[in-house]
Amino acid sequence: MSILNMKEENIKQAAKNGKLTISVVGLGRVGLPTTLLFAAAGARVIGIDIDKQKVANLNNGKVYINEPGLEALLQKVFKNGTFTATTDIANAVSQSCAVMICVPTPLNKAKKPDYTSLKNACENVAKSLKVGTLVMIESTVSPGTTVNLVKPILEQFSGLQATRDFGLVFCPERGAPGAILHDLRNNTRVVGGMDDKSAECAIALLRTITQGKVFRVSSTTAAEATKLFENIYRDVNIALANELAILCEKLKVDMLEIIDAANAKTIGFVDKATQKYRSFSVPCNLHTPGAGVGGDCIPVNPYYLLEKADDLQVDLPLVKIARKTNDVMPHHVVELVVSALKDLDRDVDESKIAILGFTYKGDVDDLRNTPAKLIINKLKSLGASLVGFDPMIGTGKIEEFQISQSAKLDDCLKNVNCAVIVTDHSEFKKIEIDKMRKLMNDKAAIVDARGIFDPGKLVRMGFVYRGIGRSEKRFMKKSST
Ligand code: SAJ
Numbered sequence: 001m002s003i004l005n006m007k008e009e010n011i012k013q014a015a016k017n018g019k020l021t022i023s024v025v026g027l028g029r030v031g032l033p034t035t036l037l038f039a040a041a042g043a044r045v046i047g048i049d050i051d052k053q054k055v056a057n058l059n060n061g062k063v064y065i066n067e068p069g070l071e072a073l074l075q076k077v078f079k080n081g082t083f084t085a086t087t088d089i090a091n092a093v094s095q096s097c098a099v100m101i102c103v104p105t106p107l108n109k110a111k112k113p114d115y116t117s118l119k120n121a122c123e124n125v126a127k128s129l130k131v132g133t134l135v136m137i138e139s140t141v142s143p144g145t146t147v148n149l150v151k152p153i154l155e156q157f158s159g160l161q162a163t164r165d166f167g168l169v170f171c172p173e174r175g176a177p178g179a180i181l182h183d184l185r186n187n188t189r190v191v192g193g194m195d196d197k198s199a200e201c202a203i204a205l206l207r208t209i210t211q212g213k214v215f216r217v218s219s220t221t222a223a224e225a226t227k228l229f230e231n232i233y234r235d236v237n238i239a240l241a242n243e244l245a246i247l248c249e250k251l252k253v254d255m256l257e258i259i260d261a262a263n264a265k266t267i268g269f270v271d272k273a274t275q276k277y278r279s280f281s282v283p284c285n286l287h288t289p290g291a292g293v294g295g296d297c298i299p300v301n302p303y304y305l306l307e308k309a310d311d312l313q314v315d316l317p318l319v320k321i322a323r324k325t326n327d328v329m330p331h332h333v334v335e336l337v338v339s340a341l342k343d344l345d346r347d348v349d350e351s352k353i354a355i356l357g358f359t360y361k362g363d364v365d366d367l368r369n370t371p372a373k374l375i376i377n378k379l380k381s382l383g384a385s386l387v388g389f390d391p392m393i394g395t396g397k398i399e400e401f402q403i404s405q406s407a408k409l410d411d412c413l414k415n416v417n418c419a420v421i422v423t424d425h426s427e428f429k430k431i432e433i434d435k436m437r438k439l440m441n442d443k444a445a446i447v448d449a450r451g452i453f454d455p456g457k458l459v460r461m462g463f464v465y466r467g468i469g470r471s472e473k474r475f476m477k478k479s480s481t
Contacts, residue, residue: 027058134167142305256288358370358388
């Protein structure tokens with residue numbers, strides 16, 4: 001029987017008993033965890049990728065993505081024999097009752113979405129698509145792509161008709177690198193279907209791997225927009241934090257102190273029944289200023305919406321300004337370095353600078369769109385001699401940055417004139433200040449682009465300090481009383 005006509009409990013049962021075969025196209029940071037979660041739930045899952053090496057690695061029990069729990073999950077599904085990887089999409093799809101497409105949809109140089117992989121995947125899936133199959137698109141796309149691009153390709157190359165012959169939904173991934181398995185198991189998911197049957201079937205399937213809520217919206221376009229809006233919300237709020245932080249530096253107030261105070265705001269009412277004060281949802285949620293916005297979601301997603309808005313001749317000035325504000329931050333970090341070195345009567349081109357952190361955010365090994373790259377390139381163009389350390393990136397792994405890497409933090413700090421905290425790795429939050437004092441040059445500066453240090457302590461230790469939105473004045477009062 002086609003999965004589209006099965007009731008939710010039957011889908012769950014069938015998945016548990018290995019009676020469902022699912023294909024996942026694209027075994028990357030989202031596709032591979034998705035594949036293994038469905039296999040661990042009991043479904044027979046065929047992971048499909050064009051990269052023969054990835055397929056070979058997986059079939060040999062090796063993962064190529066550094067995600068907590070992924071290796072163990074692969075071993076588990078290997079044992080119960082519910083997972084195989086292949087490059088043969090036709091054979092896989094022809095056996096599957098559901099096909100999830102998780103291929104990359106990167107931006108091109110003009111910052112427009114490149115749907116080449118998505119189009120190829122849809123065409124290849126269509127050629128072997130059976131009546132009654134559910135197709136789930138998980139790749140991030142502009143609103144309207146499932147209806148206007150995916151559906152016509154699936155219908156053209158299968159000769160079938162969406163909703164009549166096969167189901168079609170959009171279901172965005174919501175998984176942060178470094179926590180993808182946790183997020184796919186717990187985060188609320190969003191589903192938008194071409195029709196009720198498609199959506200209900202997708203919800204039932206998702207419920208076999210997540211204990212989080214599955215939130216149904218009324219269309220695939222609404223689901224596509226949901227993914228973009230939630231990440232644009234984050235980009236705009238980070239931009240607000242960054243913009244206000246730069247003001248705080250001039251105001252000589254400490255942004256992190258103000259964030260704590262403002263976010264502590266409550267507004268609510270006294271509940272008549274219980275006479276208890278109840279607060280509304282979070283009335284203020286100022287985000288954290290930083291070295292810039294990296295990763296493959298937040299700085300990228302706005303462009304999918306901007307492309308569609310351009311087509312519809314709708315201007316989105318706030319979305320654009322937020323992107324510009326966040327893109328300024330790496331330059332601002334460099335300005336702080338120049339200003340800190342000036343306090344040491346040093347120019348950048350006669351200084352040795354330690355770059356602490358290359359990845360786009362703390363405790364992940366992901367370099368995509370990292371602000372570190374621009375900070376490194378700009379300091380090099382100013383003639384600085386650079387050395388770098390990142391506990392998540394082994395030495396020699398980042399030729400593209402052209403920076404000498406230390407294997408240890410202590411080596412990286414030895415006799416440098418300035419240390420720049422670019423990424424908020426937990427390891428950096430545990431740095432002993434007095435050890436840093438001994439290791440670095442007698443006259444040294446710290447530029448903290450992630451707010452991990454207490455500026456007062458650093459200044460009392462004799463460092464020149466700069467921090468995004470930070471002011472040591474907040475901390476100095478204590479020592480003078
Ligand atoms: N950042 C700031 N200030 C903030 C928050 C983040 O500067 O207050 C910077 C980070 O340093 C990083 C970038 O923004 O460079 C992105 O940070 P992120 O925490 O949003 O990290 P991501 O890219 O892993 O975001 C993902 C997103 N998840 C998906 O797209 C599925 C995002 O929606 C989640 O909110 C985020 O994970 C999360 O925290 O789970």
